[in-house]
Amino acid sequence: MSSASATRTPSTRTTSTRSEVLGFLTSRLRQIGIFLALIIIVILFQVLTEGRLLTAGNVSNIIVQNSYILILAIGMVMVIIAGHIDLSVGSVAAFVGAMTGVMVQDWGWAWWVAILAGLVVGALVGCWQGFWIAYVGIPAFIVTLAGMLIFRGLTQIVLGNTQITPFPTEYRQLGGGYLFPQLFPPASSPAEWITVGLGILALLMFIGSQIQGRMKRVRLKLETEPAWWFLVKVLFGSGLILYLTFLLGIAPGSRGTPIVLIVLGVLVVVYTQVMNRSIFGRHIYAVGGNRNAANLSGIKSRTVDFYLFVNMGVLAALAGIIFTGRLNSAGPGAGNLFELDAIAASFIGGAAVQGGVGTVVGAITGGLIMGVLNNGMSLLGVSTDYQQFIKGLVLLLAVAFDVWNKRRARG
Amino acid sequence: MSTILEMRSITKEFPGVKALQDVTLTVERGHVHAICGENGAGKSTLMKVLSGVYPHGSYTGDIVFEDKVVEFKDIRDSEKSGIVIIHQELALSPYLSIAENIFLGNERAKRGFIDWDETNAEAQKLLARVGLGDSPTTVVRDIGVGKQQLVEIAKALSKNVKILILDEPTAALNDEDSAHLLDLIRHLKGQGITCIIISHKLNEIKAIADEVTIIRDGRTIETLDVGRGEISEDRIIKGMVGRDLEHRYPDRSVDIGEEIFRVEDWTVHHPTDHDRTIIHGASLSVRAGEVVGIAGLMGAGRTELAMSIFGRSYGSRISGQLYMHGKEITARSVPEAIRNGIAYATEDRKVYGLNLIDDIKRNISAAGLGKLATRGWVDGGEEHIVAEGYRKSMNIKAPTVDAVTGKLSGGNQQKVVLSKWLYSDPEVLILDEPTRGIDVGAKYEIYTIINKLAAQGKAVIVISSELPELLGISDRIYALSEGHITGELPVKDATPEALMVLMTKEKEADHVIG
Numbered sequence: 066m067s068s069a070s071a072t073r074t075p076s077t078r079t080t081s082t083r084s085e086v087l088g089f090l091t092s093r094l095r096q097i098g099i100f101l102a103l104i105i106i107v108i109l110f111q112v113l114t115e116g117r118l119l120t121a122g123n124v125s126n127i128i129v130q131n132s133y134i135l136i137l138a139i140g141m142v143m144v145i146i147a148g149h150i151d152l153s154v155g156s157v158a159a160f161v162g163a164m165t166g167v168m169v170q171d172w173g174w175a176w177w178v179a180i181l182a183g184l185v186v187g188a189l190v191g192c193w194q195g196f197w198i199a200y201v202g203i204p205a206f207i208v209t210l211a212g213m214l215i216f217r218g219l220t221q222i223v224l225g226n227t228q229i230t231p232f233p234t235e236y237r238q239l240g241g242g243y244l245f246p247q248l249f250p251p252a253s254s255p256a257e258w259i260t261v262g263l264g265i266l267a268l269l270m271f272i273g274s275q276i277q278g279r280m281k282r283v284r285l286k287l288e289t290e291p292a293w294w295f296l297v298k299v300l301f302g303s304g305l306i307l308y309l310t311f312l313l314g315i316a317p318g319s320r321g322t323p324i325v326l327i328v329l330g331v332l333v334v335v336y337t338q339v340m341n342r343s344i345f346g347r348h349i350y351a352v353g354g355n356r357n358a359a360n361l362s363g364i365k366s367r368t369v370d371f372y373l374f375v376n377m378g379v380l381a382a383l384a385g386i387i388f389t390g391r392l393n394s395a396g397p398g399a400g401n402l403f404e405l406d407a408i409a410a411s412f413i414g415g416a417a418v419q420g421g422v423g424t425v426v427g428a429i430t431g432g433l434i435m436g437v438l439n440n441g442m443s444l445l446g447v448s449t450d451y452q453q454f455i456k457g458l459v460l461l462l463a464v465a466f467d468v469w470n471k472r473r474a475r476g
Numbered sequence: 477m478s479t480i481l482e483m484r485s486i487t488k489e490f491p492g493v494k495a496l497q498d499v500t501l502t503v504e505r506g507h508v509h510a511i512c513g514e515n516g517a518g519k520s521t522l523m524k525v526l527s528g529v530y531p532h533g534s535y536t537g538d539i540v541f542e543d544k545v546v547e548f549k550d551i552r553d554s555e556k557s558g559i560v561i562i563h564q565e566l567a568l569s570p571y572l573s574i575a576e577n578i579f580l581g582n583e584r585a586k587r588g589f590i591d592w593d594e595t596n597a598e599a600q601k602l603l604a605r606v607g608l609g610d611s612p613t614t615v616v617r618d619i620g621v622g623k624q625q626l627v628e629i630a631k632a633l634s635k636n637v638k639i640l641i642l643d644e645p646t647a648a649l650n651d652e653d654s655a656h657l658l659d660l661i662r663h664l665k666g667q668g669i670t671c672i673i674i675s676h677k678l679n680e681i682k683a684i685a686d687e688v689t690i691i692r693d694g695r696t697i698e699t700l701d702v703g704r705g706e707i708s709e710d711r712i713i714k715g716m717v718g719r720d721l722e723h724r725y726p727d728r729s730v731d732i733g734e735e736i737f738r739v740e741d742w743t744v745h746h747p748t749d750h751d752r753t754i755i756h757g758a759s760l761s762v763r764a765g766e767v768v769g770i771a772g773l774m775g776a777g778r779t780e781l782a783m784s785i786f787g788r789s790y791g792s793r794i795s796g797q798l799y800m801h802g803k804e805i806t807a808r809s810v811p812e813a814i815r816n817g818i819a820y821a822t823e824d825r826k827v828y829g830l831n832l833i834d835d836i837k838r839n840i841s842a843a844g845l846g847k848l849a850t851r852g853w854v855d856g857g858e859e860h861i862v863a864e865g866y867r868k869s870m871n872i873k874a875p876t877v878d879a880v881t882g883k884l885s886g887g888n889q890q891k892v893v894l895s896k897w898l899y900s901d902p903e904v905l906i907l908d909e910p911t912r913g914i915d916v917g918a919k920y921e922i923y924t925i926i927n928k929l930a931a932q933g934k935a936v937i938v939i940s941s942e943l944p945e946l947l948g949i950s951d952r953i954y955a956l957s958e959g960h961i962t963g964e965l966p967v968k969d970a971t972p973e974a975l976m977v978l979m980t981k982e983k984e985a986d987h988v989i990g
Contacts (some may be wrong), residue, residue: 287860289876342854344845351842354831361789361820361828362843362896363811421833 089291095415095470099430102463106434110441117444118437121319124312129241129391131436132325133158133384135429137407138414139336140380142428144373145411146340147353148420149198149205151377153212155403157190158385159395160216165386166229166395169236176236180386187382188375190216195374199367205374213404221397230394239328240390243321257314257321264310267330268303275299325387332380336425349373353420409456410435413463434459480505480670481639486525486537495521496535497694503639503687508661508671510685510702512678512716514941518694519674523641526672527561528554542638558638562628564647568616575599575612578631602630606660622653629660640664641672646680647775650752658684676773678709678980690715709980710973717943717972725948726920728927732951733764735802736935737818737904742796744777744784744959750792754780755959757796762904762935767926769950769967770939771975777959778939779823782906786820787813800903814843819902821893823909823939825886829893832882836874837863839881839892843900866895871921887918894925905929906937911945923949943972957981 090097111118137154144151161183168179190212197208244259279295282288313319313326340346351359352366359366384403389395414431416423435456442452481503488496496518503509511519524530526539528548539546541557548554551561568577575596584595599612606626610619616627625645632640642661646654661671661684675681681688686703689696690712697715700707744755755777762768772778783790785798787810798805800816807813813820822828830839840863841848848859863877870891874884881892890910897905907926911919926949930936940946946953953970955963955978963978 281857285857285861287857287864289878338853342856344849344852344854347838347841347845347854350834350838351831354833355827357828358831359842361786361810361822363787363814363900364842365809365811421831 085291086293089294095467096424096427098466098470099413099415099427099434099463103430103434103437106437106441110437110444114441114444118441119312121312121316123440123444124309125320125323127433127436127440128326128329129323130440131432132240132323132329133388133391134403134406134410134436135329135432136332136380136384136387137403138410138428138432139332139425140377141404141407142411142414142416142423142425143336143340143349144205144377145408145416145418146420146423147349147370147373148356149370149373150408151194151205151209151374152404153190153194153209153216154377154381154384154407155400155405156213156216156220157187157378157381158388158400158403159220159397160190160223161186161382161385162389162395162399163220163223163229163397165236165389166232167223169233170229176233180236180239183386184379184382187378187380187385189378190381191375191378192371194378195371198374199370217397220399224395224397226397228394228396232390232393232395236386237390237393238324240325240387240392242324244324244327257319260314260319260322261310263322263327264306264314268306268310271302271306272299275302328383328387333425333429340425345369345372350421353422355421406432406435409460413460415467417467418464431463478505479503480542481526482538482540483522483526484538484540486522486535486539488521488525488530488535495694496525499537499691499694499696501689501696502699503670503672505670506665506668507686507703508665508673508684510681510688511672511674511691512676512681512688512712513691514716514943517691517716519691520643521694522691523561523643523672523674526554527551527559527641529561555635558636559641560632560635560637560639561641562625562632562643562645564644566621566624566628568624568627570617571615573613573615574603574608574610574619574627574630577616577627578602578612578634580631582634598634599630602633603627605633606630607656607663620653621648622650622656625649625653625657626660629664637669639670639672641674643674644676644774645673646675646677654680676775676980678712679982681712682707682709688712692716710977713973713976713980717976725945726924726927728931730765730951731931732766733933735761735763736800737762738799738802739785740797740799742781742785743794744780744791745793747790747792753959754791755784758956758959758961760937760954760961760964762937764933764935765930766952767930767936767938767950769946769953770937770956771943771946771953771979772939772956773979774941775958776956776979778956779908780959781956782820782908782937782939785813786810786818786906789820814900814902817901817903818906819843819897819900819904820906821890821897821908821910823912825889825893830881830889833880835878835880836867836872836884836892837877840866840877840895840899843896847899847901862899863895866891866899870895870925885918887914887921890914890918890922891925894922898929902934904935904937906939908939909941910938911940911942919945943975946975947972955979955981 107118117123141151141154164186165179165183168174168182169176174182194208194212197203198205275298279288313322340349348359348364348369351362351364352369356366385400388399410432411423411428412431413434414423414427414429416428438456438459439452442455479502483499483501486496486499487494499518499522501522511522513519525535528551531549532547541559546557569580572580578599579595584591584598596612603610603612606629608623608626608630610623616624629640645657649657658680661673665671673685682702687699688702689699691697700712700715738761740759742755742758743753746752746754758781760768770778780790784794785807787807788794789810798807805816807816807818826832831842837859841859845854848854848862860877866872867874867877872888872891872895874888881889884892910926911922914922926936926938938946938950947967947970950967952967953965953975954961955975957979962981965974
């Protein structure tokens with residue numbers, strides 16, 4: 066049956082002999098490789114921790130603990146694709162967290178006003194850095210290195226070297242809350258019906274969009290993906306969604322859907338679309354791939370640079386708000402070294418140092434690899450010094466693999 | 477006079493191209509020997525063979541230097557023997573001092589430590605020989621191009637140079653610096669140093685050269701004895717261009733309509749050196765269905781003219797008017813130029829034309845994404861169809877439009893660039909060296925595309941270094957020399973000789989030739 070359907074599709078490549086399967090897989094080695102790496106790491110730690118990694122509670126933890134890094138990684142990979150870097154995001158996150166703390170505590174603003182105002186502060190910070198980078202022409206490395214110091218300093222000035230705590234309950238939901246726990250207290254209900262419902266909705270949307278996309282490409286005679294690969298992809302993705310739904314909603318000890326997972330899911334979908342389909346996203350790739358050619362094609366590369374940093378500022382603010390809410394405090398040392406985790410996630414996820422290459426999904430996967438490594442090693446009781454050592458090696462090996470893969474492709 | 481250097485039947489091949497074929501060059505000791513030829517004739521390749529940039533074994537033939545056959549492995553090797561080349565793009569380190577530059581790689585040191593007193597003292601002596609009064613501790617960035625050229629020569633002298641090769645030494649210099657440089661070459665000749673000078677400027681060649689060897693299409697054509705003043709510039713020009721016009725150009729029926737685009741009194745200054753005028757009051761026009769050529773030697777300002785028109789992508793203090801269909805337009809940025817129907821396909825595809833790491837379809841859509849999008853979202857399917865259409869109509873040889881442009885051949889890359897600009901739907905296309913680095917078959921295809929565009933009523937401006945190409949495809953040709961439009965010839969009156977005369981015309985010369 067599969068061969069019959071394969072011959073009907075226009076591309077001759079869909080008939081899958083063994084060498085063609087291998088050829089297709091190697092041509093996508095980078096994208097597939099990163100997922101495989103994540104799966105292998107997950108399985109490895111699942112075995113090493115004797116099943117403690119993939120429990121309901123721990124998976125929730127992994128998501129919530131890494132959410133702010135993943136959000137930063139989305140903005141960071143975009144900055145890196147355009148050929149820049151942003152070293153300031155950790156300080157900016159801390160600064161926005163502190164500002165929102167002042168807003169709710171000292172100024173008595175409502176929690177939602179503070180969150181919105183925090184995002185605006187992030188955007189203004191982005192305007193400031195974007196101005197120096199795009200219009201004055203100072204390298205992003207320098208501007209954001211300065212920003213790292215400036216906003217760390219401002220954080221401490223705003224906080225007066227103390228911490229602001231506690232935050233309103235509503236504010237904290239974004240970082241640590243779950244969907245409607247009051248309606249269905251998780252301890253008493255065997256299944257979190259909202260989570261299950263959301264899982265099924267996500268599943269239907271995923272399958273629907275995949276089929277719709279493929280049908281459109283087939284109709285336009287543009288399909289280059291073999292049918293078997295499409296099937297593998299859809300089945301794998303569906304399995305993943307179902308398993309996550311099970312862990313978050315049905316498995317013993319499940320706490321339901323973390324609100325931050327919804328935020329993250331929406332961001333991933335929206336930014337993937339932005340990068341693939343919007344003019345802005347396409348201009349980012351064009352500027353990163355060849356700035357001269359982009360300029361001569363009528364692309365305003367300075368405008369692109371400027372808005373990239375505004376966007377990064379807003380995402381850093383969101384990460385700061387989530388982090389502050391989760392800790393229920395805004396401290397002077399918050400967000401320390403976040404920038405390095407976000408940068409590492411982008412590069413592990415396949416972004417290229419010289420720009421022009423990278424994906425949002427790749428950066429998220431890279432961030433998850435780091436997150437699972439952290440979590441797994443903590444479960445095993447590995448001390449933080451060894452954790453850093455191993456994470457450093459993983460980053461180096463991932464980029465080395467990239468370099469090797471590119472040389473192979475060229476060669 | 478004895479012979480210091482003889483290059484015997486040098487042949488140098490690149491994949492697919494014979495850059496030099498059986499070239500012979502004989503240089504007398506203590507003479508100034510000029511090498512002339514069109515762009516791409518093989519002059520620089522010959523000098524790279526001589527200076528060891530192309531090492532022994534990568535070419536055939538013999539180099540006899542001071543009566544011995546020499547086999548240079550690299551440029552250090554040739555410098556040790558006393559053959560030093562100064563490239564058109566100066567190779568000085570801008571943040572080091574003059575003295576440091578002179579002895580770069582050849583440091584005056586004792587036991588591994590640099591002796592600064594000796595370095596500066598010796599540099600001082602060398603600077604005196606080239607007539608440069610600046611302190612040896614001056615940072616190179618702070619002196620002008622003319623003086624930098626002198627530092628290069630001082631550096632060559634520090635290596636006990638016997639043959640000094642100068643590649644277009646005055647191309648970037650103003651008149652005063654040029655005159656000084658020519659004086660210096662004469663002076664060095666008096667000290668027994670042999671010079672080989674590559675130049676387009678025939679008046680300079682006449683002024684200082686003893687002999688001139690003409691190279692055309694990778695072959696030696698002749699060596700003329702100019703030292704006695706018997707050889708006219710016309711005679712040199714004839715040697716440079718006198719090739720058979722047997723290249724094939726596709727036939728086309730010419731149907732020229734109304735004027736579409738006009739440039740008036742266009743003046744452009746150097747982007748950083750605001751006082752240096754690059755284009756002097758140039759005016760030109762092009763009609764619907766017309767192919768207009770711009771002829772000029774390297775450094776004449778062809779690309780600078782085109783890029784300054786295309787949204788001021790080059791230059792500073794630009795003045796002049798642009799007219800589209802008789803109405804004045806402004807094109808202060810590239811997007812504005814594109815909106816007004818101007819397209820510019822660059823001479824340097826890899827640096828300015830393509831995103832080499834991205835695929836064909838995204839390169840084609842880069843200048844016209846707005847047409848594929850509604851409210852900021854690009855229709856990927858439509859994009860694919862558009863790109864696929866160009867792949868077929870332009871005959872881009874790639875399996876799909878998802879192929880990465882960096883892996884295509886030069887001809888196919890050029891077709892992608894042209895597709896990009898066609899999709900922006902321009903009325904005027906400025907094509908800068910559209911066939912550079914492209915093999916003969918693909919050239920014919922590019923010419924066919926140009927003809928098709930003209931037949932569709934577009935106005936096409938072609939910039940080219942190859943005169944036969946311009947004569948083969950243009951209806952009218954402007955000649956550009958040192959930033960001035962020195963003449964305009966309909967193709968029926970244009971001959972390579974007539975164009976070369978205009979292209980080498982000095983700005984002072986106000987008599988009209990042709």
